Amino acid sequence: MKNSNYIWLWCLVFLSVGFVACNNEDEYFDGKYQDMPIVIDQIYLEDHESSVPDRPVDFARLGQLIRVEGKGLYGMKKVYVNGYDTYFNRAYVTDNSMLIQINSSTPVVDADPDVRDIIRFIKDRTETSYTFTIRAASPxxxxxxxxxxxxxxxxxxxxxxxxxxxxxxxxxxxxxxxxxxxxxxxxxxxxxxxxxxxxxxxxxxxxxxxxxxxxxxxxxTDCMVLDFDGNGTQGFWSWSETGSMINDEDLVNDPLNSGRGKSVQFVPERLITAGGIAPGKPRAAECWTAGNDDDRDDWSRMYAYIPATTPLTEVALQFDVYVPEAWIGTGQLQIALFNNFNFSGIGSDDDAASKQVAFYVPWIQEGKVVPFTTDGWQTVTIPFSDFKKYAAQIENRETPVFQNVVDERNASTYRNFGIGFVNTDFTYQGVNVTATTFNSRIYLDNWRVVPCRSITISDYPEDETE
CATH class of the missing domain: 2.60.40.10 (Immunoglobulins)
Structure with a gap:
């Protein structure tokens, strides 16, 4: 019986609150509030996930909830943010405080200059404007x-x-x-x-x-692998005039004379002069580092700059490419972490979930064939998480780290790092490619390993240390 009385008592309380709310809503439109001056003292960011859930701020971003503190707020009829008519719930308005959520449709950089970074508060017979910066999402x-x-x-x-x-x-x-x-x-x-x-x-x-x-x-350049100018050692063996191996005599001076020194031309000029690379040819051209006897091929030296425990989504291979003539319709670059692959390309045995290889086909973009050229040198970034073996591990919810790359290279029979040109038929991003003769010039330089973690700057750095 006592429990029933307790429940009934709480029902009465909620009913009374409901009646008060209705009365207050009616009173909200009373004319006496429409003459009261509006004073804005401070705006606060409301964020329950922050270490400071009610933080005084001088800017807010689209979608964020702010609390306006001041006087004469009760009876507010309209609020315009950057000129945008912004909804607010009267239930959260008192004389000293009101809550406003910045609508995601609010204009920011395209706002009219006369109203940009201004919140306008309006009653029937008075209004005020408050300068306050509005920003889009964090860049x-x-x-x-x-x-x-x-x-x-x-x-x-x-x-x-x-x-x-x-x-x-x-x-x-x-x-x-x-x-x-x-x-x-x-x-x-x-x-x-x-x-x-x-x-x-x-x-x-x-x-x-x-x-x-x-x-x-x-x-x-902390973790340079090979720049063809003395930083890193190029390796070559079994070289012949018509063969795929690229040696130091095949290197060319920077074709743009930009001060980069030597670079490697894929495919070497001697093969282009001889008629180019015939369709259906794997291992058409290849360039390697020196391998086992060279200290710089032990990538554990890079731990000083990239910790061994760094996830492979945050470590990448970079190289610079210059393509003065349209590359389209045929050819691919295969990148091998060590010398245990046939350079047979996409769709071959090299292209398996257990292989430490990646591919570069810039003339196929988002499933479409486009002519690829560069206006000067351009950087290519391939995270190690895109290499076939590590991509498969990540898909299986494993977390491969940089040490896995280093250990597997050092455990290989030949730890040369290499890039090769392949001119076979293949399918990539849904595009079926039938190879044709390749006789264009592609230049590569500055093979290196780099950190590639994306960085978002917090509006309130102290939150990051909580």
Whole structure:
């Protein structure tokens, strides 16, 4: 009986709350509140997952919930954020506080300049405007056009939310604030590489949506594998005038005279002069590092820069490519972590879930055949998680790490690292390719291992250490 009385008592309480709410809603429109001046003292970010769930802020992002603190808020009729008519629930409005969620449709960089970064509070007979920055989602970086640029070369950084980039900081602290261009859709910004930049790491940028950072692979040569100019050792054997092996005499001077020194041409000029690479030919050209007797082929030396426990989604192979003539319709590059593969290409025995190989076919993009050329040197980044064996492990919910790559290379009979050109028929991204004669010029340089972890800059770094 006591329990029944207790439940009935609580029902009465809730009913009374309901009646008060209804009365308050009616009172909300009372004319006496429409004359009361609106004063905004502070805006707070409401985030229950943060270490500071009610944080005073001077900006908010689309979709975030803010609490406005001040006086004369009760009776508010309209709120415009960047000119956008923003809904709010009157149930969460008192004289001193109200909650507003920034609608995801609110214009940001495309807002009218007269209302951008302004919240307008309106009653029937009074209103006020409060200056408050509105940002889109945190900016992020997906790639860099050229991570080893020479002084004077233009660098493009691609990503999202990179609108109105106004300041760039290079890994050595050099700041760039002029000559920056950025895409109106926020998909890229560009700058000119200054001279005398020797330190590698991340590039930081500041724009309309806050700070963005690239992975720490810009200007990073700490883990160079082979640059064809004395950093790393090229290996070759059984060379012949008509053979696939590329030796040091096959190397060419940088075709752009940019100061990069020597590079490797796939396919060597001697084979192009002889008529090119015939269709159906595996192992058409190949270039290797020295192998077992060379200390630099023990990649455990890289642990000083990339910890052994780094997940393979955060470690990548990079190389620079220059393709002056359209590459389309035939040919592929096969990348082998050690010398135990036939360079038979996609669809062959090399292309299996147990193999430490990856493939590069830039003229097939998202299932479409497109002519591939580069305007100068361009960087290719292939995470080790894309190599067949490690991709299969990740799909099986395993977590391969950098030490797995190093240990498997060191345990192999021949630990040469190599890249080969293959000209066979294959199917890639749903495209069926029938090989034809290949006689174009592709240049590669600066084979290296780099960290590639994506970086998102927190609006409130102290949260990251909680």
């Amino acid at each position: 992020s970086v997906t790639s860099i056009s050229n991570t080893l640029p020479k002084a004077g070369e233009t660098v493009y950084v691609y990503g999202r939310g990179l609108h109105e980039t106004t300041k760039i900081t290079l890994p050595d602290g050099t700041e760039i604030s002029s000559g920056i261009e950025s895409d109106e859709d926020g998909e890229w910004y560009s700058f000119t590489m200054p001279s005398d930049i020797t330190k590698g790491g991340s590039v930081y940028s500041e724009g309309a949506n806050g700070t963005a950072a690239t992975p720490a692979y810009f200007n990073n």
